[in-house]
Amino acid sequence: MYFKEIIGQQAVKTHLIKTVKQGHVSHALLFTGGVGNGKLPLALAFAGYIFCENKSETDRCGKCAACKKMDVLGHPDLHFSFPFVKTTSIKTCNPQMREFISTVAKDPYLDLRDWELQIASENKKSIITAxxxxxxxxxxxxxxxxxxxxxxxIWHADKLNPSAQNKLLKTLxxxxxKTLIILVTDSAEDLLPTINSRTQLVQCEHISDEVMANALVERFDTDRTNALNIARIADGDYAKAKKMVAANQSTSKYFELFSQWMRAAATNDYYKILTACDKISKLSRDEQQNFLEYGLQFFHQSILYAYVGKEQARFDNEAAGFAVKFAPFMVSNDLAGFHDILSDGHYMVKRNVNAHLLFMKMGSDMAKLFKTRTPQHNS
Structure with missing residues (x-):
């Protein structure tokens, strides 16, 4: 991984390079920030830059022996620790080391859930053991x-159980x-305070919609409008965004279903709510999550539209027209209530509940919210 391959994170890249140039590399770093924003790619690029024998002002050379080894993550002084599914025969990550390195070499923006599904045939959670x-x-x-x-x-260091964390305190x-330990985590708050206090924090940046969309257009065969819409749903998570593009998912499909669902709820038409829920429940689990994230984004932008001003809202053309028509309802209704219904639903989808029953209940709850208010128009 090279710094030039990382999406966004310019300030962090500049900071890391500066620490190497000035000889101020800390012995223990904690890379944290939002899901899918490139913490592992940053850690890999930083390691490669340290190892490089002819580094430039901005990146590793790519030609020396160390760089050639880093290109395949085969440098003998680079070590990994990562979550795995513990069994009677697997107590450390060593048995899966080769598979992990191969997977990360192909996709440094690897998602933890994808890794768990790859290494376990059942729906099991991974840990890092003592x-x-x-x-x-x-x-x-x-x-x-x-x-x-x-x-x-240490990828997803928050997966270290308390006993495992305590065993690392003296080493940290x-x-x-000349030992550098890089802990990578989406949630530093899940680490023991004694771990946090022994590491230097590197706060990785949120990837903006514009930067994300530019990357999607450059790296995938997708048009800018769709790329920007996907970036808004992904909300800084490049791993999610590239999966949506790879699956040829268009936000137009989500808008069509979402607007149908909302219209049915607004008119409290049971048959139309049922029809919409039938369609939504046939989506895959990932698509259902993306659909609800689309809805959450819609309500978030609707709040901006209603209470801050339409120039602050970021709608695509389809959603903008729909928002204008629903503005009388959106202003007068409890937008936070709609947002909570979708947020709770998103949580439940992750728990593998019955999708059809879930979306029917959500549709019914939204219909009740619509029914308790009357449309009003802003002057």
Missing amino acids: DESNEIVKRLTLKSFAGGHKILI EEPEP
Whole structure:
């Protein structure tokens, strides 16, 4: 991974490069920020920049022996620890190390859920065990192969159970010379305070819709309008955005279903609510989540439209027209209530509840909200 391949994160890249140039690389870093914003790619690019024998002002050279090894994540002084599904025979991540490296080399923006589905045939959650922490300590006591830095990247460090975290405290506080530990997490608050206090925070930036859309247009065969709409749904999560593009998902499909569902709820037409819910429940789980995220974005933009001003709302043409027609309802109704219904539904979809029953209940709840108010128009 090269810095130039990372989407956005310019301020973070500049900061990391500066620490190397000035010789101020901390021995323990905590990369945190939103889901899918490129923390692991940043950690990989940073490691490669440190290893590079002929680094430039902005990136690694790509030609030296160290860079050639980093191109395939095969540098002998680069180590990984990551979540795995514990079994009676798998107590550390070593048995899946080769698969993990191969997967990350192909897709550094790897999503944790995709990784869990890849390594486990059943719907099981992954962890990083105390046994794995013992392995980490052993790895970091070994001498460097190349005579320079040893670098360990702990992906989704929040998956370290409390016992595993405690076993790393001494290593984080007093590491071997020229040892760098990079913890990568979406949720630093899930780490013990003693872990946070022993690491230097690197806050990774939210990827803006514009930057995300530019990347999608450059890297995939999609038009800018669709790319921008997908970027809005993804909300800074590039892993989600590229999956939507790869699955050829268009936000037009979500708008069509969402507007049909809302019209049915607004008129409290049971048959139309049922028809809309039939269509929504036939979507895949991922698509149902994307659909609800589209709806959440719609209500968020509607709040801006209604209470801040239409120039602040970011609607595509289809949604803008729909929002204008529904503005009398949206201003007078409890927008937060609609938002909560969709937010709760999004949570339940992740829990694999019966989709048809869930969306019927949500449609019914929204119909009640519409029914309790009368349309009003802003002057």
